[in-house]
Ligand SMILES: Nc1ncnc2c1ncn2[C@@H]1O[C@H](COP(=O)(O)OP(=O)(O)O)[C@@H](O)[C@H]1O
């Protein structure tokens with residue numbers, strides 16, 4: 219690894235000697251921070267597909283689609299501002315709500331990566347995988363990652379929970395999610411979350427027509443994770459509603 223190479227500035231000691239007003243003293247070398255950021259990025263468990271997601275490679279629609287362009291730019295700006303002001307003690311969380319393919323995970327990861335660059339410890343968890351791990355962890359023969367999953371979701375300095383609500387809602391799921399969110403909210407521990415569950419307060423339609431005469435009822439965020447968890451989430455988070463833009467993968471296919 220690159221950071222195993224001996225730093226020429228401090229010759230690997232991690233300190234440089236600086237003279238100020240005739241007095242010399244040791245100060246931490248920049249290479250410490252760099253090594254730390256790399257280690258933190260490595261440990262964040264961000265999935266490979268999103269490892270390079272950033273604000274810079276987040277594409278907004280062109281001028282031929284002014285309203286989508288404006289709305290997605292506004293969402294991007296809100297996330298950037300959240301990172302700029304991080305960590306806001308009153309509202310340490312970020313919640314991205316919107317349809318599949320609108321770039322929620324991309325933006326949430328971009329935010330997490332910048333927060334890690336600021337020196338915080340960030341941890342990515344897919345909601346469904348986290349619940350599966352916690353469940354598997356009850357079994358004593360399970361691996362240690364599963365047994366520690368619940369604790370690490372509580373302890374992570376900054377947690378990204380991706381695709382919140384995308385799991386069969388049971389009492390156990392509701393209790394588990396509720397305790398993670400409540401703990402993090404009570405302790406003002408930052409939580410970034412994405413969801414494509416409709417939420418009335420965020421302006422999503424709850425009832426969708428599918429087919430000709432069959433009204434389809436999409437479960438809401440509150441129904442999937444429980445009303446208590448939902449209200450704590452809204453209390454601690456800056457809520458960013460993604461506009462109704464076309465799925466990025468479709469959009470990209472059309473453009474190139
Ligand atoms: N505006 C965008 N600019 C660049 N890439 C994007 C954009 N929106 C989505 N993507 C990419 O498209 C894929 C799907 O986006 P994703 O963030 O997973 O959507 P969502 O989480 O809303 O379902 C990802 O590979 C993501 O990096």
Ligand SMILES: [Mg+2]
Pocket residue numbers: 322323324380381412
């Ligand atoms: Mg996603």
Ligand SMILES: [Zn+2]
Pocket residue numbers: 225226227228229230231232233247248249250
């Ligand atoms: Zn150094």
